[in-house]
Amino acid sequence: MHDDMDEMIRRATRVEVPAGVEDRLRGRLMEFRTRVEQRPPNHRPVLRVMAMAAALLAAVAAGLVLIPRQSSASRVYAAAAAQLRSCQSLEYTIVLNATPYVAVEISFLAPAYRRINCSWGIEVRADGTTGKQIALFHATRNYVAEEGKQVQSSDDFLEQLRSLPQAADEMLGEQWAGGTRLIGYRLHKAPPNTGISGPQAFDIWVDAATRETHHVDITIQEEGKPTHQMHIQNIRSGAPIDRSMFDLTPPAGYTAMVKPGPTDSTQKTWALRPEIKPTSTVVAVVVPMSGSYLQASAALQQVEAYLKARGVTPIGPSLGRFWSEQHWETGYPVPPGTQAEAPFQVVSLPAGLAASVVVRRPWGNGSDSSGRWGAFLKSVIEQGYQPAGPAMEIWSGEDARESTQSTEMRMPVTKAN
Amino acid sequence: MNDRQREYERLIAPIEDRMMRAVWRISRDPGDTEDAFQEALLTLWKRWDRVQRHPNPQALVLHICINAAHDILRRKVRRGRWIEAGAIPEDIPDSSATALQDISGAEESAQVLRAIGRLSKNQARAILMHVVEEIPYGDIAAAMDCREATVRKHVARARARLRTLLAQQEQPSHA
Numbered sequence: 001m002h003d004d005m006d007e008m009i010r011r012a013t014r015v016e017v018p019a020g021v022e023d024r025l026r027g028r029l030m031e032f033r034t035r036v037e038q039r040p041p042n043h044r045p046v047l048r049v050m051a052m053a054a055a056l057l058a059a060v061a062a063g064l065v066l067i068p069r070q071s072s073a074s075r076v077y078a079a080a081a082a083q084l085r086s087c088q089s090l091e092y093t094i095v096l097n098a099t100p101y102v103a104v105e106i107s108f109l110a111p112a113y114r115r116i117n118c119s120w121g122i123e124v125r126a127d128g129t130t131g132k133q134i135a136l137f138h139a140t141r142n143y144v145a146e147e148g149k150q151v152q153s154s155d156d157f158l159e160q161l162r163s164l165p166q167a168a169d170e171m172l173g174e175q176w177a178g179g180t181r182l183i184g185y186r187l188h189k190a191p192p193n194t195g196i197s198g199p200q201a202f203d204i205w206v207d208a209a210t211r212e213t214h215h216v217d218i219t220i221q222e223e224g225k226p227t228h229q230m231h232i233q234n235i236r237s238g239a240p241i242d243r244s245m246f247d248l249t250p251p252a253g254y255t256a257m258v259k260p261g262p263t264d265s266t267q268k269t270w271a272l273r274p275e276i277k278p279t280s281t282v283v284a285v286v287v288p289m290s291g292s293y294l295q296a297s298a299a300l301q302q303v304e305a306y307l308k309a310r311g312v313t314p315i316g317p318s319l320g321r322f323w324s325e326q327h328w329e330t331g332y333p334v335p336p337g338t339q340a341e342a343p344f345q346v347v348s349l350p351a352g353l354a355a356s357v358v359v360r361r362p363w364g365n366g367s368d369s370s371g372r373w374g375a376f377l378k379s380v381i382e383q384g385y386q387p388a389g390p391a392m393e394i395w396s397g398e399d400a401r402e403s404t405q406s407t408e409m410r411m412p413v414t415k416a417n
Numbered sequence: 418m419n420d421r422q423r424e425y426e427r428l429i430a431p432i433e434d435r436m437m438r439a440v441w442r443i444s445r446d447p448g449d450t451e452d453a454f455q456e457a458l459l460t461l462w463k464r465w466d467r468v469q470r471h472p473n474p475q476a477l478v479l480h481i482c483i484n485a486a487h488d489i490l491r492r493k494v495r496r497g498r499w500i501e502a503g504a505i506p507e508d509i510p511d512s513s514a515t516a517l518q519d520i521s522g523a524e525e526s527a528q529v530l531r532a533i534g535r536l537s538k539n540q541a542r543a544i545l546m547h548v549v550e551e552i553p554y555g556d557i558a559a560a561m562d563c564r565e566a567t568v569r570k571h572v573a574r575a576r577a578r579l580r581t582l583l584a585q586q587e588q589p590s591h592a
Contacts, residue, residue: 005576006548008583012529013442013549025454032458033429037421037515039465154436 042246044146049372077185079211080204081164085239090161096381099301108162113246118374119324121293125246134248143250165202172203181208212237228381253292256404267298271338272375274355276385276413282349284310284319284332285340296330303331303344312338317396321349355380356410362402376409385413428474429461435588436482439550443530449493450486457485473556478561481512487533487541494534532582536575543571544579 017025084090088110112128126133135144151335158224165187186220187202203217216232250256267351285307300318307314314332322328329347340346357370373391380387391414397405429436437577439458444450460481461468471477533541546552547568554572558565 005579007580008525008529009533009544009548012526013545015442015526017437017441017446017450018447022437022443024447025440026433026460028451028454029429029436030431032462033425035462036425036429036465037419039421243437267523 004209049179067074069394075114076183076206076208076211077168077204080206080213081166082209083268084161084164084213084237089239089241090237092161092232092234094233096228096234107241107245109241109246110244113170113243115245117135125248127246127248134249136254137249139293141254143254143256145250145256147246161213172205174208175205177205177214180214182206183212184274185209187206228386236325242364272357272359272409273383273410274357274376274411275377276353276355276383279349279351279356279410279412281351282316282333282350283336284331284333284347285344286321286329286347287344288327288329290326292324293320293328299330299402300332306340306344307332307334310338310340317370317394319394321390321392323390331366349392350412351385352412353385354410355383355385355413357405357406358408360406362405363397372409373383376411380411382412385415388412388414424469427590428478432475432478435550438481439479442549443483443533443545445530449489452517453485453489454482456488457482460485471559473559475544476552476560479550479552480542480557483542483545483550484538485544487538490530490534491538491541498541504544514542527578528583528586532579532586535549535582536578539571540578541577542574543568549573555590 002159041046049276071282082194090108091106093103093105103119105115107113107115107117113347114126114128117123121138122132123136123138125136130147132147134393137143146148159338162270168185169188170186172186175184182205185206187204189200200221201217201219203219205214205216207214213235215235218230219230220230285303287303289295289299303318304314310335315335316333318330318332319379320328320330329345331344331355336345338346355376392410394410395405396408418462435458437454441450442456444453446473461478464481468474468477533545537542539561545556546557546560548555552560554565561568
């Protein structure tokens, strides 16, 4: 009896779907399939509870490094590397040994505009499409415009970031930086043509959420030389960039320097080897300054006049300390206990380890000074030390006799790790 | 292929044809079928997480399709919109035995569907899943979220109710 009824139902429903109807239903299925495939991960309450429990567990187990699945993590690295390769603009800062005193800002704008801005007062802007570049010496408000030049150091670092391999050699795990989850990857060798030799590690930390490179830690260890590190930070890729920073027009107030000949000091490769030595405390009366370093001479005359009016005799040659063009000071060492009124200040230069070298040349040649400081820093690093304070210059000799003039370059340092 | 694509391949792709047939068999109208199918897909979308976790997801998917089609059938029957025009061919090509059988079959089909449209939801769904889709009682119970014995009871009562309804439908024509 059941069979009869069931058979009647089957007969009543035994029909095929007409082709036209089937086409329309398949269209609906295609839409549905697309929606399913694009469906975001679910967030069921039960899983949220589990996630909270897991988070508590993680908090208890502080210090435990949770390593994400390799496949997913590799995609994060690959996305970051691809983004750097293809981005139309790129800006970042290179800091040496985590010290704020030595930093280089690098900017790139497609197709080939580059800019390097060094913390020691040199800025180079280059247009790779025409081979033109301008070097600005902010200390002395000078510039040198040239053609057919290559911006070697910016090329090196730029290419490091823009030519990262598609896969990393090693995963480093996770770390948090200001609420941002970062995943670390290590390259055992520098990308090719980057100008860095010797065994090293490129540690690239990628924002897990945005898949953009957050920062890079580079360890360089050349045979017979101390290990030192560079950090690439403040990385901004693909962001709008101010085109005026690549302008090759000399800024107002800057004067052209005669293009240096091959025997000129700016073309000379400086081979300074500063001595690492302990220094004693120095008390000085200074005037805080900002803006062009060309004001130094006038500022020193003010300090000198002030001290003379107070009946204070300087106990050493004039000096200047330079954090940046926005923050520097110049003055004279004075006997301990000397008082000063604004705008003059009494400062104490603390005792400690310093790198020091005396250059017996006339004071104040801007491009010459910039080149010397680059060589100075290089030597400091190669000797296994790192900057620990602002650059300082001590000017000896007589104003009227250039042949007597010399400059002691000095910088507080500490032993590199 | 990502996880979502794999989910679709596992849960839906193997029964796409059955889903379409399950809806068409009950609604029998292109527009109604499309509406019912869309309603079923919407329900699936809302319950996708449950479908994934279900012990017999394909039974649940077919259950959802049958529900959507039966809802439309019930509304049509209640409003008296159920006409045989969709089931009985308007143009009878000839008076051969085959053609008469077709008409007879169409009439029977319309009567059965009209009767199914008058069943309770649980009875209709249980008997359609068991008889038409040939889904085992245990899987139907899982899809309907009830005990297997309850499903058997729904099916038994559906058969009894259908007999009554079909008998009532036949009486006027024989009177």
